[in-house]
Amino acid sequence: MALAKPSPTLYVSNLETKTKKPELKASLYSLFTPYGQVIDIVAKKHGGGRGQAFIVFAEQASATAALRGLSGEIFYDKELSISYAKSPSNTTLSRQDPSLSREKAAMEAAKLVVSNAQGEYEQLEKEREADEAALRGEKRDLDTEENEGGEGRDPKRQKGNGEEEEEEEMELDEEDDEQDNHPSLICTNLPPECNSDIMSALFSQYTGLISITSYNSPVPKSHPTPNKGSKSFLVKFDTAANSKKAEEETKGYLMQPGWEMGVSSK
Structure with missing residues (x-):
């Protein structure tokens, strides 16, 4: 031995x-x-x-x-x-x-994994924001071209052709009327950081969702008193039944503590 x-x-x-x-x-x-x-x-x-x-x-x-x-x-x-x-x-x-401890080594490895995942997420967010900014820039350029007189415009739509202008205005009015006929919900008292993506995540679970846009009109009296800096949104559905179901199940929803969402039909 x-x-x-x-x-x-x-x-x-x-x-x-x-x-x-x-x-x-x-x-x-x-x-x-x-x-x-x-x-x-x-x-x-x-x-x-x-x-x-x-x-x-x-x-x-x-x-x-x-x-x-x-x-x-x-x-x-x-x-x-x-x-x-x-x-x-x-x-x-x-x-x-203590630096040789297996437990410490495992913790350091876990921290590294979390750090790498956070870095990848932030990079993806930057790329997404860059893509959205590029799309907004292209849209602005397109709108500028359409608003400029002369080249690239349909002669039928140029000023001076009263009949065609009147026809175009009638078509736009008909489209607006058709959109306004959709059942809508007014959602108020939402936190400042709330946006269309967050609202879409909430309402996409309901059938018939058409669109979600900002709502800037006065808050209905039946809604809770809005918190300072709150935001409002208009949520459109294809049918009154689908709109009603969403209203009943989201009224009073707490996006975060102290922010009770007001919901009512427009």
């Missing part, structure tokens, strides 16, 4: 293999703890670790005393074989240098 390389960790072999792991560890603890403070026991019941265990003491002297006192001891009808472990245990290393 080699004692040339003392260690606070003992390697124990020739253990009985039929005993369940919790019972085996408890019995080993009872056997070795009289020799000093046992801070960890590693016992495996599968693969190449069957019949083996590592007993980790807080002090080197305790391990040496246990090795001398228990070598050859009969344990579950088998003679124990005990020697110093060839390398220090993870428990011993973490006590000597």
Whole structure:
């Protein structure tokens, strides 16, 4: 039995293999703890670790005393074989240098994963905002071209052709009338950070949703008194039945504590 390389960790072999792991560890603890403070026991019941265990003491002297006192001891009808472990245990290393702790390494790895995910999310948000800004710029350019007289315009729509202008105005009026005929809900007392995307997420669960736009008219008296800085939205549906169902299920909805949403049919 080699004692040339003392260690606070003992390697124990020739253990009985039929005993369940919790019972085996408890019995080993009872056997070795009289020799000093046992801070960890590693016992495996599968693969190449069957019949083996590592007993980790807080002090080197305790391990040496246990090795001398228990070598050859009969344990579950088998003679124990005990020697110093060839390398220090993870428990011993973490006590000597906390930065080597497996738990700390796992926490650092988890923090890195979260940080990377946050970075990817922020990058995607920047790309989305850039795409939206580009689309807004293209729309402004298109509107400018349409508003300029002369090139690119249909001669039938140019000023001076009263008949065509009148026809166009009638078509626009008919479209506005058709849109105004859609059943709508007035939603008020929403937090300043609320936007069309958040409202769409709330109302998209209801059948027949057509559009969600900002509402700037006076708040109906039946609604709760709006908080300072609150926003309002107009939500349009295809049928009165679908609009009514959404109204009944979202009236009084709390987007956040203290912000009870007012909902009523327009």
